[in-house]
Amino acid sequence: MAQFELLARCHTTRARVSKLTLAHGVTMLPTFMPVATQAAIKGLTPQQVDALGVTLILNNTYHLGLRPGIKVLSEAGGAHKFQGWNKNLLTDSGGFQLVSLSKFTTITEEGALFESPFTGEPTMLTPEESISIQHAIGGDIIMQLDDVVASLTPDRKRVEEAMERSVRWLDRCIAHHTLSGRQDTQNLFAIVQGGLDFELRDRCLTQMVERKNSVAGFAIGGLSGGEEKDIFWQIVRQCTEKLPEDRPRYCMGIGFAEDLLVSVALGVDMADCVFPTRTARFGVALTHQGPLNLRLAKYAKDFQPIDATCPCPTCTEGTSRAMLHHVITRETAAAHGKLSVTLHNIAFQARIMGGARDAILNGTFPDYLRTFFANYFDAYPEWCVNALRSVGVDLVGEGSNVKVVPGSGAKWE
Ligand SMILES: [Zn+2]
Structure with a gap:
């Protein structure tokens, strides 16, 4: 066993x-x-x-x-x-x-x-x-x-x-x-x-x-x-x-x-x-600053990688958001761009879980959660605030000016 x-x-x-x-x-x-x-x-x-x-x-x-x-x-x-x-x-x-x-x-x-x-x-x-x-x-x-x-x-x-x-x-x-x-x-x-x-x-x-x-x-x-x-x-x-x-x-x-x-x-x-791999096929890349919809026109001239801190081949081998935007919007048959986003999204999932493991081992998991939410959301989903409060982590302490909203709170830009 x-x-x-x-x-x-x-x-x-x-x-x-x-x-x-x-x-x-x-x-x-x-x-x-x-x-x-x-x-x-x-x-x-x-x-x-x-x-x-x-x-x-x-x-x-x-x-x-x-x-x-x-x-x-x-x-x-x-x-x-x-x-x-x-x-x-x-x-x-x-x-x-x-x-x-x-x-x-x-x-x-x-x-x-x-x-x-x-x-x-x-x-x-x-x-x-x-x-x-x-x-x-x-x-x-x-x-x-x-x-x-x-x-x-x-x-x-x-x-x-x-x-x-x-x-x-x-x-x-x-x-x-x-x-x-x-x-x-x-x-x-x-x-x-x-x-x-x-x-x-x-x-x-x-x-x-x-x-x-x-x-x-x-x-x-x-x-x-x-x-x-x-x-x-x-x-x-x-x-x-x-x-x-x-x-x-x-x-x-x-x-x-x-x-x-x-x-x-x-x-x-x-x-x-299936979410991280499925959403990649629709051109959505997951990052610590929230998901990026690479189909949007604003990425056509964005020459940075999806995430400069990401160790995946897409990000480290110089593929730009503009390149991915080009492939995803124009060459739907070309698997390369889509593949790259898939690889990146799997790397992202592995990083947030690996980061959680390190933080638990180091005794800093509550800080890890606070940092993650601060980077990922403009407005925090209320249910996350409630759930984490039930286990002793307050995402919106006194004096905090963070907005808390019902629903997912996700930003998809
Ligand atoms: Zn990456």
Whole structure:
């Protein structure tokens, strides 16, 4: 099983630094996992990703199961060999993609019934099948199949049913995984459900923590579905409070810098999102001064790099904002400019998380948060102020003239 070693705790917030040792090496937490949808981060080589210091990426089981398919992956010796990635890899259960991408999905106690995108035939994904597919892929961390409901579902009965079923499916995943004898190299994570309901979350947490000895870590699922951010952070905080100290905590589907840093302050260790790579393809570069939309005309004559302090090849090899603007707006087929922004954005995510780790180790994490917010926002999102205040960090102390606004507060220029 994975080795999880707690190295340091923030004296003020719940943030912590830990060392997670898996079959393909050490990953320092907290970390952000880039998403490699079809066994590749779009347009990047594994070497480019590796060179940015990324040691853990996420592969989508649903996409890999379709293309190249489990048979090809098995023949290749798993997804690590298939994609030439020799660091750590996490696979999702396939359930979420299936529910969001399949034309129809029916959830029964047995599993998720969906229409095969190839044959149109009804196909069943059971908890056991999900684990078997993830065994063939060979991820270092594998996820339980859970019963996913949208976070804004108004039907409490359905949220409760999904939560209880996710616990039962966890037991089936544990049993199937245990039988396989792969626990030494592949580590199963449970996924806490219960929607935006504190009571349901609490019941799920109690039941899943009871199974602690059979799982290597816990994920917080069912968020990032457009819910109010003030509810989002309170659910995250409730989960991190009750999850065991000696297991990694993974908040699924978050990638905005402020979401990451607030979650880390609340005690989250891992996160993933398609946002940084997807937004790069639309010409948005992430920086400590906020995101830059490189499509805007004002960058046509801006000859500085995206960020002079960034160690990524795009910034260090002299590519200017003007050049990127030119490529993105005129040569949509030319992948180079887009690729470069993708590489830069992955580097940015790695830097803010690496910076958080250093600050926690040095005992300066509250200052790190204050500096980050001061640089990144003109007006602070109210929910961030509330969330950080709950763990002892006041972003807007007395006499501060910072503007606090409802909503995201993000500047996108
Ligand atoms: Zn860069």
